[in-house]
Amino acid sequence: MTTDLDTIAMLRDSLERYSADRYSFLQRAPLLQLPGAFSAQTWQDFAEFGWLSLRLPEELDGLAGDAVAVGALMEVVGSRLLLEPLLACVVVASGLLLKQGSAAQQAELLPALAEGRLKLVLSHGVSHELCRYAEGRLSGSQQAVLHGDIAEQLLVPARDAEGQLRFCLVEASAAGVSRQAFRLVDGRGAANLQFAAAPASLLQPQAGAPSAEQALAEVCDEASVALCAEALGVATSLLRITNDYLKVRQQFGKPLAGNQALQHRMAELYLLTEEIRALTLAAQQAMCLPAAERARTLSGARAYISQAARHIGNEAIQLHGGVGITEELEVSHYFRRLMVNAALFGNRDEQFLRFVELSLADA
Amino acid sequence: MNKNVRERAQRLREQVRQFCRQEMPEALLDKAHRHQVLDKADYVQWMRLLQAKGWVAGHWPKAYGGQEWSALERFVFEDELARQGCPWIIPFGVKYVGPVIYSFGSEVQKQRFLPGILSTEAFWAQGYSEPGAGSDLAGLRTQAVRDGDHYLVTGQKVWTTYAQWADWLFCLVRTGNEGKPQSGISFLLIDMRSPGVTVKPIHTMDGYVHVNEVWLDNVRVPAENLVGEEGKGWQYAKFLLQNERTAGAIIGQAWHVLDRLKRLAREADASGQRPIEQPLLRQRIGGFELRFMALQEVAYQAVQAMVDGSDNGGEASLIKIRGTELYQDVAQALVEALGPAGIAFDSAALHSATLPPLGPDDSGGILKEHFYNRAATIFGGSSEIQRNIVAKVVLGL
Numbered sequence: 001m002t003t004d005l006d007t008i009a010m011l012r013d014s015l016e017r018y019s020a021d022r023y024s025f026l027q028r029a030p031l032l033q034l035p036g037a038f039s040a041q042t043w044q045d046f047a048e049f050g051w052l053s054l055r056l057p058e059e060l061d062g063l064a065g066d067a068v069a070v071g072a073l074m075e076v077v078g079s080r081l082l083l084e085p086l087l088a089c090v091v092v093a094s095g096l097l098l099k100q101g102s103a104a105q106q107a108e109l110l111p112a113l114a115e116g117r118l119k120l121v122l123s124h125g126v127s128h129e130l131c132r133y134a135e136g137r138l139s140g141s142q143q144a145v146l147h148g149d150i151a152e153q154l155l156v157p158a159r160d161a162e163g164q165l166r167f168c169l170v171e172a173s174a175a176g177v178s179r180q181a182f183r184l185v186d187g188r189g190a191a192n193l194q195f196a197a198a199p200a201s202l203l204q205p206q207a208g209a210p211s212a213e214q215a216l217a218e219v220c221d222e223a224s225v226a227l228c229a230e231a232l233g234v235a236t237s238l239l240r241i242t243n244d245y246l247k248v249r250q251q252f253g254k255p256l257a258g259n260q261a262l263q264h265r266m267a268e269l270y271l272l273t274e275e276i277r278a279l280t281l282a283a284q285q286a287m288c289l290p291a292a293e294r295a296r297t298l299s300g301a302r303a304y305i306s307q308a309a310r311h312i313g314n315e316a317i318q319l320h321g322g323v324g325i326t327e328e329l330e331v332s333h334y335f336r337r338l339m340v341n342a343a344l345f346g347n348r349d350e351q352f353l354r355f356v357e358l359s360l361a362d363a
Numbered sequence: 364m365n366k367n368v369r370e371r372a373q374r375l376r377e378q379v380r381q382f383c384r385q386e387m388p389e390a391l392l393d394k395a396h397r398h399q400v401l402d403k404a405d406y407v408q409w410m411r412l413l414q415a416k417g418w419v420a421g422h423w424p425k426a427y428g429g430q431e432w433s434a435l436e437r438f439v440f441e442d443e444l445a446r447q448g449c450p451w452i453i454p455f456g457v458k459y460v461g462p463v464i465y466s467f468g469s470e471v472q473k474q475r476f477l478p479g480i481l482s483t484e485a486f487w488a489q490g491y492s493e494p495g496a497g498s499d500l501a502g503l504r505t506q507a508v509r510d511g512d513h514y515l516v517t518g519q520k521v522w523t524t525y526a527q528w529a530d531w532l533f534c535l536v537r538t539g540n541e542g543k544p545q546s547g548i549s550f551l552l553i554d555m556r557s558p559g560v561t562v563k564p565i566h567t568m569d570g571y572v573h574v575n576e577v578w579l580d581n582v583r584v585p586a587e588n589l590v591g592e593e594g595k596g597w598q599y600a601k602f603l604l605q606n607e608r609t610a611g612a613i614i615g616q617a618w619h620v621l622d623r624l625k626r627l628a629r630e631a632d633a634s635g636q637r638p639i640e641q642p643l644l645r646q647r648i649g650g651f652e653l654r655f656m657a658l659q660e661v662a663y664q665a666v667q668a669m670v671d672g673s674d675n676g677g678e679a680s681l682i683k684i685r686g687t688e689l690y691q692d693v694a695q696a697l698v699e700a701l702g703p704a705g706i707a708f709d710s711a712a713l714h715s716a717t718l719p720p721l722g723p724d725d726s727g728g729i730l731k732e733h734f735y736n737r738a739a740t741i742f743g744g745s746s747e748i749q750r751n752i753v754a755k756v757v758l759g760l
């Protein structure tokens with residue numbers, strides 16, 4: 001099932017218009033100062049515009065958006081450096097509920113997510129071993145969960161007494177849950193989470209649902225594709241901002257853009273941005289391919305994009321000179337956003353290795 | 364390089380190493396090893412400790428309180444301090460303005476300023492860059508107009524490191540508008556407490572204020588604070604630049620960050636895995652080692668050329684380009700190797716005894732250094748400007 005192009009254009013335009021109006025870089029600065037860098041008002045706006053119900057099926061008044069539709073929003077998320085947990089709530093949590101929730105769980109939680117009443121976050125941080133679930137209780141810990149600081153409920157992958165992978169639903173405020181909140185380098189919030197026999201209920205997959213392992217792999221892939229689109233938004237912005245700057249900044253009696261050495265550097269950034277665009281589309285389209293093929297394209301895209309985006313971030317700072325490292329200019333914020341994104345859902349090395357394995361599988 | 368020279372340098376290196384390990388006060392050592400933010404008092408304590416050894420200005424002539432170190436000794440000293448992860452020697456007094464004053468200043472200026480520089484009694488800042496004059500420094504516009512036995516100075520400086528702590532600013536100002544832009548520039552010493560001086564902080568992405576805007580509004584500067592001759596400031600600034608680009612610290616920093624990466628990679632994580640076993644990381648570190656070897660050998664070659672007087676003007680650029688670029692690449696790899704600790708940023712942990720929310724105790728400091736040193740290829744002559752120098756000065760293009 002693919003989302004039609006009009007819907008996609010409408011989504012992109014609406015979020016872009018909203019951001020141009022209310023989420024300029026200057027308007028964003030005070031949002032960054034809020035606890036968890038989260039504005040309830042903005043989130044409510046997102047709900048009202050329908051962006052939070054992007055993934056929901058039509059029966060639940062959603063748009064049933066596919067990877068391209070998600071990408072249309074995520075590109076704007078990247079270009080405007082939106083701080084809200086769109087990826088965590090709309091792509092990941094909603095996605096997992098759709099794959100693993102019972103009808104009752106879906107009916108209860110999905111509308112709450114879509115209406116912005118609930119912030120549900122998959123606890124997919126770093127853990128050396130999975131959390132454990134037994135008899136309605138969850139134990140274990142996870143580190144550096146993005147938006148774990150502002151989540152009201154958590155979805156935690158855990159092993160049950162039989163060693164099966166299950167997904168636990170936990171109230172973040174429940175007894176037995178402790179969280180240490182902190183900021184990431186890009187200003188978004190995160191938390192280290194500790195569960196000590198915290199009361200938990202399980203997602204109850206419906207008949208015909210994929211296995212828990214498969215469902216988890218799928219939402220991670222979906223998040224990965226979304227991150228490709230976000231990187232595209234960052235890259236196009238950095239390219240434009242840097243290009244504009246080189247035309248106006250004068251040194252040695254001419255614009256910086258007059259130096260051929262710098263023209264070539266910009267040409268390289270353009271090539272990389274176009275590669276990011278093409279690979280993002282390839283990754284989105286690969287989502288309906290068989291698992292192995294999908295995985296190969298996706299890992300390859302993310303590995304290439306992480307590397308390319310990092311180069312663009314570094315060059316954007318270098319070509320701006322001193323102002324590039326200041327808080328006052330967007331460039332350093334894009335740079336830091338890329339750092340965080342590169343560490344989410346498989347870093348460059350992990351993605352590259354997976355790509356190599358899948359590419360050489362029949363060699 | 365000559366074996367004897369290396370051996371002599373090795374002895375100084377050994378002394379510096381012992382000093383760093385045994386004579387650094389505990390609190391300072393801890394802050395330095397965690398790359399925490401040092402405040403002014405920390406720097407004063409640090410530089411005075413070095414001065415007690417006669418090291419803070421070892422490269423100065425004996426007549427002015429130095430040790431007349433050779434280029435090699437100076438190189439080794441800076442290299443080893445940085446390898447040991449010590450704080451940097453704030454260069455504006457001892458490295459930059461001090462040598463300008465003893466080389467071109469009046470007798471009165473020498474007696475007035477040099478002792479305070481040696482004892483870190485007076486803090487100095489460098490007022491060169493302006494909003495319109497970055498890489499193109501000669502485009503500076505801050506005006507100094509003679510008014511009896513004073514200059515009236517008006518203009519704006521930017522990126523002025525530690526202006527918030529400074530007692531004095533050594534400043535390039537325009538005293539003439541005729542001829543080449545370089546020819547109307549003079550070198551003035553400005554008391555930061557003068558009426559009309561305003562310092563405004565610039566916040567950088569490492570969560571700290573290192574740099575500032577310095578606004579000068581009709582500041583009255585006694586004419587006796589002019590160094591050397593009016594209109595010769597560019598010449599003195601170029602002399603100073605030779606000191607700005609000394610190589611040792613860059614090499615030591617690159618070594619230090621690479622050493623940290625190797626130590627991190629050797630540590631087993633909770634599941635018993637050592638990152639160093641991962642082929643990609645192994646290959647990456649190997650690549651850094653190779654680049655470091657080339658950098659170090661090239662640095663020794665350059666120092667030898669300086670000792671022999673056979674240098675061609677490109678050496679400092681070579682080392683600055685290769686050293687800062689290697690440093691940045693290694694620092695980036697180190698931050699990535701920290702995993703989630705490499706994206707967590709708690710600025711409180713940089714200023715207090717608080718530990719970072721995850722990762723090793725120095726993880727916050729590693730990030731802070733990574734962010735700050737993103738500018739290492741920009742300040743002190745950017746990599747692009749260094750390449751222009753090589754093309755022009757060495758290759759005659």
Ligand SMILES: Cc1cc2nc3c(=O)[nH]c(=O)nc-3n(C[C@H](O)[C@H](O)[C@H](O)COP(=O)(O)OP(=O)(O)OC[C@H]3O[C@@H](n4cnc5c(N)ncnc54)[C@H](O)[C@@H]3O)c2cc1C
Nearest residue numbers: 318319320321322489491492497498522524738742745747
């Ligand atoms: C952390 C920090 C500390 C500093 N401390 C001080 C200080 O204490 N005192 C002081 O006076 N200054 C200081 N500086 C200023 C520093 O020297 C300038 O940032 C530097 O000279 C570059 O100038 P700019 O930032 O205006 O960049 P620009 O000159 O605008 O350069 C922007 C980009 O264009 C490139 N470029 C410029 N010209 C050319 C060309 N002809 N060919 C090819 N590429 C070119 C540059 O390499 C750079 O990549 C500091 C800067 C920083 C970031």
